Amino acid sequence: MAILPILETPDPRLRLISTPVEAFDDDLRTLIADMLETMYDAPGIGLAAIQIGVPKRVLVIDLQEPAEEGGEPVRNPRVFINPEIFDPSAGTTLYNEGCLSVPDQYADVERPTTVRARWQDEYGAPQEAELDGLLATCLQHEMDHLEGVLFIDHLSRLKREMVLKKLEKARRARAA
Numbered sequence: 462m463a464i465l466p467i468l469e470t471p472d473p474r475l476r477l478i479s480t481p482v483e484a485f486d487d488d489l490r491t492l493i494a495d496m497l498e499t500m501y502d503a504p505g506i507g508l509a510a511i512q513i514g515v516p517k518r519v520l521v522i523d524l525q526e527p528a529e530e531g532g533e534p535v536r537n538p539r540v541f542i543n544p545e546i547f548d549p550s551a552g553t554t555l556y557n558e559g560c561l562s563v564p565d566q567y568a569d570v571e572r573p574t575t576v577r578a579r580w581q582d583e584y585g586a587p588q589e590a591e592l593d594g595l596l597a598t599c600l601q602h603e604m605d606h607l608e609g610v611l612f613i614d615h616l617s618r619l620k621r622e623m624v625l626k627k628l629e630k631a632r633r634a635r636a637a
């Protein structure tokens with residue numbers, strides 16, 4: 462397992478369209494282990510393979526929610542390979558999203574509250590579930606990465622430019 466560097470905007474690789482996984486082999490499972498380790502180290506709650514430079518339709522998510530209210534966060538890694546979503550709800554939810562590829566910047570994004578999802582696990586077995594809450598939001602955010610889309614693309618041009626300006630400013634401050 463390895464912690465890998467995370468690509469940051471405006472790296473053009475983040476705009477690639479990821480291709481479906483066909484081989485459910487040890488290389489895939491190594492990629493997943495590396496993605497999880499990289500996500501936990503960042504730390505983040507979701508990561509798409511393209512964020513570490515691999516244009517494959519692989520996502521990892523772990524909301525790391527406490528088992529009981531006020532308790533310690535518990536790890537619950539989820540892997541989504543070749544995910545698809547359908548039947549999005551008409552109702553939407555606004556969530557203050559962030560992204561490891563747009564570090565330390567946050568903005569409200571509106572997405573369907575619930576979706577049905579189909580995907581494969583790391584052995585290729587088909588899975589299907591209705592998702593809601595943060596998991597639904599997170600899956601939709603991560604699936605955007607597979608199409609080369611970042612959460613800032615959902616913002617108005619003015620808001621997006623503000624976020625990118627703040628990101629540049631933070632980078633300059635770090636470099637100084």
Ligand code: NI
Pocket residue numbers: 559560561562602603606
């Ligand atoms: Ni992201």
